[in-house]
Structures are given as structure tokens and as C-alpha cells.
Amino acid sequence: EDQVTQSPEALRLQEGESSSLNCSYTVSGLRGLFWYRQDPGKGPEFLFTLYSAGEEKEKERLKATLTKKESFLHITAPKPEDSATYLCAVLGGQNFVFGPGTRLSVLP
Amino acid sequence: GAGVSQSPSNKVTEKGKDVELRCDPISGHTALYWYRQSLGQGLEFLIYFQGNSAPDKSGLPSDRFSAERTGGSVSTLTIQRTQQEDSAVYLCASRNAGGETQYFGPGTRLLVL
Numbered sequence: 001e002d003q004v005t006q007s008p009e010a011l012r013l014q015e016g017e018s019s020s021l022n023c024s025y026t027v028s029g030l031r032g033l034f035w036y037r038q039d040p041g042k043g044p045e046f047l048f049t050l051y052s053a054g055e056e057k058e059k060e061r062l063k064a065t066l067t068k069k070e071s072f073l074h075i076t077a078p079k080p081e082d083s084a085t086y087l088c089a090v091l092g093g094q095n096f097v098f099g100p101g102t103r104l105s106v107l108p
Numbered sequence: 109g110a111g112v113s114q115s116p117s118n119k120v121t122e123k124g125k126d127v128e129l130r131c132d133p134i135s136g137h138t139a140l141y142w143y144r145q146s147l148g149q150g151l152e153f154l155i156y157f158q159g160n161s162a163p164d165k166s167g168l169p170s171d172r173f174s175a176e177r178t179g180g181s182v183s184t185l186t187i188q189r190t191q192q193e194d195s196a197v198y199l200c201a202s203r204n205a206g207g208e209t210q211y212f213g214p215g216t217r218l219l220v221l
Binding site for chain 1: 112114141143149150151153156158164166167199201208209210211212213214215217
């Protein structure tokens, strides 16, 4: 059975304090690993898709990396507007399996 | 439209009533998913449509839940005889047949009193 776990459950950072979020997964035949950002009261917003171990993608202050067992979302010098829940998901067969998310708060 | 749209954005209903939730996917996307997100919880898969194939209903929690997709585009999720535990955000997502990434709508917030 495909599974996704995320850690930490919640993270509080000071503005400018870099950190990383973890997504650990088990899946039969990874077709893709996905990162989403979700703001309160809104649907998840797509950030990145990673397809194979060693792949990295960047967008502004965010960088996602992938190994055979986990993915990291690195946040460099975060700002208060980066506060959100970050969701990780994997696609094995036809259905996506989501992790519970990491709630990030960036304090000014 | 440019993105996935859902209606209504909010729905308050009484226990025992039926509700219909609507999803308009991105034009041309052949795959459509429904998820449920309870307060503070992760996304729970409900149902998946792919083109003209039979839908994958393996995530529907009970026979009170059903969904259809007309003409390969708009989808409706119906919950019959609603219960208080059905209160959640119902999210719809669509995906292009040629890609893996799914894009989400804003969700419908359902409250069953």
C-alpha cells in the first residue's frame, strides 16, 4: 500500500531562518512526487513535480529534492507570506496519496 | 476558464438532506478527482474519473455518496441523507491525460447541522 508521511507536523520559523520539510514515501512504481501549498480556506496550489531520484526544482525561496525514499522542501530565508500548509503527494498507479501536511508559520 | 472551479463555495444543510456539489475541470483535462478534507486532516481520496472509463469509486465512504461526470467534463458529487460527519471541505482536481500533475479547485465547504 502506498504511504506518505510528513515531518514535522508544524514548524515555526523566524523570518530569514532557513529550514527543510520532509516527505517520506513508499510507493510501487513512482510516477511522480508532488508538492502543494495550501492556504487556509483555499484549495491546494501546485508547486513542484519530481519524477526521479536526484531531481531538484526551484521556485523563488523554495527548492524541492527527491531521493528513492524521501523528498525535502527547502525554504531559504523565508518570509511571513510563506506561511501555509505544505502538502506532499505521490502517484503510483492512477490515484494520488497525500501526506498529512506540514503547517509552516514564519514570524516577522 | 483558466482553472478548476467548484460550486457552491459554501453549503450549510440540515442532517438528512441531500446535497449536490459541482466541479468544472480545466478545459481538455480528461482526469477528474474528488477528495474530502476534514478539519486539520489530510486529503482523503473519494473517486476518480478518466475519460470514458468506468470511474474508480474505491474511496467513497458509503453508498450515500455518488458522483457522475457528464460529457467528460463537469462532475457532480451527490451526498444523500447527509450526516454531521460529512461536514468537510470537498475538493475537486483535474489532470491532463498527457501529464501527471493535478490542479485543484477552491473547494466546497459543507456544514451539516
